[in-house]
Amino acid sequence: MTYATDTPGNTLKPSAPGLIVFPMTEGDVRKIVTFAAKYRIRVVGKCSGHDQLQRSNGYGVIQLVTTKGFKNISYNETDHTITFGAGNAHADTYAFLAEKKRFAVGGTWAYVCPAGCLSNGCYGFFTKEFGTGADNVVGLRFMLFNGTTLNLDATGPHRDLFWAILGGGASSYGVLLGITAKTYEAPDQFIIMKVFLSVWPTNMTKDDGVPSVFTRFLTNLTWYQTVPDHISWQLDHKPADMNMLLQISYTGRTTVEVATEELSALIAEWTEAGYYQIHGVEGYSDVADFAVKNSGPGAPIRRVSQSIYVDANQEALDKVAALWEMLYSGNFESPVGSDPFDGAFFFWAQYRYGSGSYAGKAPHVARGMRTAMMEIAHENVWMKQADDMDRAPISNMVKELMEPLGNSSYQNHCSSWASYNVYDDYKTRFYQNWEGLTAVKKKYDPCNLYVVQYGPGWDLPKATCGLSSTTSTKRPPPKRPPPRRHA
Numbered sequence: 512m513t514y515a516t517d518t519p520g521n522t523l524k525p526s527a528p529g530l531i532v533f534p535m536t537e538g539d540v541r542k543i544v545t546f547a548a549k550y551r552i553r554v555v556g557k558c559s560g561h562d563q564l565q566r567s568n569g570y571g572v573i574q575l576v577t578t579k580g581f582k583n584i585s586y587n588e589t590d591h592t593i594t595f596g597a598g599n600a601h602a603d604t605y606a607f608l609a610e611k612k613r614f615a616v617g618g619t620w621a622y623v624c625p626a627g628c629l630s631n632g633c634y635g636f637f638t639k640e641f642g643t644g645a646d647n648v649v650g651l652r653f654m655l656f657n658g659t660t661l662n663l664d665a666t667g668p669h670r671d672l673f674w675a676i677l678g679g680g681a682s683s684y685g686v687l688l689g690i691t692a693k694t695y696e697a698p699d700q701f702i703i704m705k706v707f708l709s710v711w712p713t714n715m716t717k718d719d720g721v722p723s724v725f726t727r728f729l730t731n732l733t734w735y736q737t738v739p740d741h742i743s744w745q746l747d748h749k750p751a752d753m754n755m756l757l758q759i760s761y762t763g764r765t766t767v768e769v770a771t772e773e774l775s776a777l778i779a780e781w782t783e784a785g786y787y788q789i790h791g792v793e794g795y796s797d798v799a800d801f802a803v804k805n806s807g808p809g810a811p812i813r814r815v816s817q818s819i820y821v822d823a824n825q826e827a828l829d830k831v832a833a834l835w836e837m838l839y840s841g842n843f844e845s846p847v848g849s850d851p852f853d854g855a856f857f858f859w860a861q862y863r864y865g866s867g868s869y870a871g872k873a874p875h876v877a878r879g880m881r882t883a884m885m886e887i888a889h890e891n892v893w894m895k896q897a898d899d900m901d902r903a904p905i906s907n908m909v910k911e912l913m914e915p916l917g918n919s920s921y922q923n924h925c926s927s928w929a930s931y932n933v934y935d936d937y938k939t940r941f942y943q944n945w946e947g948l949t950a951v952k953k954k955y956d957p958c959n960l961y962v963v964q965y966g967p968g969w970d971l972p973k974a975t976c977g978l979s980s981t982t983s984t985k986r987p988p989p990k991r992p993p994p995r996r997h998a
């Protein structure tokens with residue numbers, strides 16, 4: 512019961528779960544879900560606690576934490592798939608596969624779990640080439656409210672549920688137990704190049720009438736289309752230093768020499784145009800090595816985060832350039848507090864989109880994740896609840912500027928708590944085919960017992976019935992012979 516205050520990711524909660532359970536076996540999960548369904552108590556799964564929508568908590572819930580009991584990993588040598596538990600983080604699966612010189616598609620952050628990441632796609636280093644994590648899942652082990660365990664896949668009798676989870680989120684349908692996903696041959700070495708670029712060419716400012724690094728390169732669709740799929744990056748803005756950091760990941764399955772040559776060509780372009788400041792090449796033995804060394808240890812603290820997918824459309828991209836140039840004016844800095852995290856306001860972009868993401872098939876993943884050139888986001892981090900009214904309005908201002916740049920966003924990068932970040936259009940913003948997700952919901956959770964904020968079923972009456980009034984896992988009583996009639 513101390514969990515709600517001392518576990519990362521829970522510090523923001525406006526309410527605490529009634530009961531937190533660490534099931535060790537599927538039998539434990541079955542006992543909990545059937546008990547809860549009988550008494551119409553809301554149950555919700557939880558892995559790392561990174562969810563920014565804070566959907567794994569709420570008043571009166573039983574929170575099922577899988578990180579202790581559901582961590583088995585195995586590899587199928589025949590079809591090269593990996594099977595792991597709903598309690599495994601990316602760090603576990605990446606490290607396991609690295610020993611086999613393989614990788615799986617997932618998030619970049621080591622301690623995020625595929626269990627939650629897959630709920631709206633899950634992207635990372637390999638997405639531009641191979642699609643989202645959701646596109647690469649081939650099987651799910653799942654438990655419904657009545658204790659029924661299902662093995663789901665893309666073509667079987669429950670394929671509707673399989674695809675609904677990989678886009679609509681597991682927590683709206685029941686409890687995820689395990690995942691099976693495709694793997695691919697790994698590069699010899701995983702290379703990251705960190706490059707700093709200036710906003711304006713050396714010794715110039717906006718007043719010189721020259722293009723910014725955005726219009727010349729980073730929001731230029733024609734230029735982006737020349738960058739091959741095995742090169743992607745995260746862009747971190749550093750307004751205080753008037754520059755930006757590109758963390759470029761090279762995932763081509765080739766030699767270090769070839770990779771270095773290709774990456775140097777990028778540097779040469781930026782140098783020639785006058786934006787290049789400094790760079791460093793870092794070699795990692797594999798993706799796990801990089802992810803672990805470059806991820807913070809814990810789940811988020813008090814923060815507001817919002818994101819928008821910006822389509823591969825030059826008109827929209829020009830508006831992004833204008834917004835970023837404006838944010839470099841410095842008017843959007845949060846007041847800095849006493850804690851090192853306090854007041855941190857930053858904006859960033861993921862360039863993980865290309866032929867792989869465009870071709871991905873998971874049908875409920877937000878439209879933008881297929882069509883974007885990049886996802887842009889901003890975050891605002893602070894520590895004290897008393898500061899909410901000072902800090903959140905800055906986020907809201909930027910959110911309003913960002914929203915016209917696209918109409919869909921990544922639910923995994925949007926926080927919505929207190930009175931901030933209300934998403935009236937959540938059905939289309941975060942998902943494709945809401946009606947389809949709702950139909951699956953009604954079929955597999957007819958009482959609407961598994962409800963999370965902005966997830967399928969959020970707009971419907973909740974906990975309308977319990978286990979006894981629908982299906983029961985109990986065996987029916989044996990039939991008795993009819994009583995004898997006396998003559």
Ligand SMILES: Cc1cc2nc3c(=O)[nH]c(=O)nc-3n(C[C@H](O)[C@H](O)[C@H](O)COP(=O)(O)OP(=O)(O)OC[C@H]3O[C@@H](n4cnc5c(N)ncnc54)[C@H](O)[C@@H]3O)c2cc1C
Binds near residue numbers: 557632
């Ligand atoms: C620092 C940071 C870095 C990130 N990096 C990336 C990234 O590189 N790529 C990317 O795509 N996303 C990224 N994200 C977003 C991340 O994918 C989401 O926050 C995701 O929801 C986290 O999933 P989780 O299972 O780790 O967290 P949790 O908060 O434990 O769970 C998230 C959601 O999944 C549900 N859930 C978890 N386990 C189960 C289960 N067994 N059964 C049913 N429901 C379950 C929860 O109820 C909740 O709704 C990042 C987030 C943060 C904070």
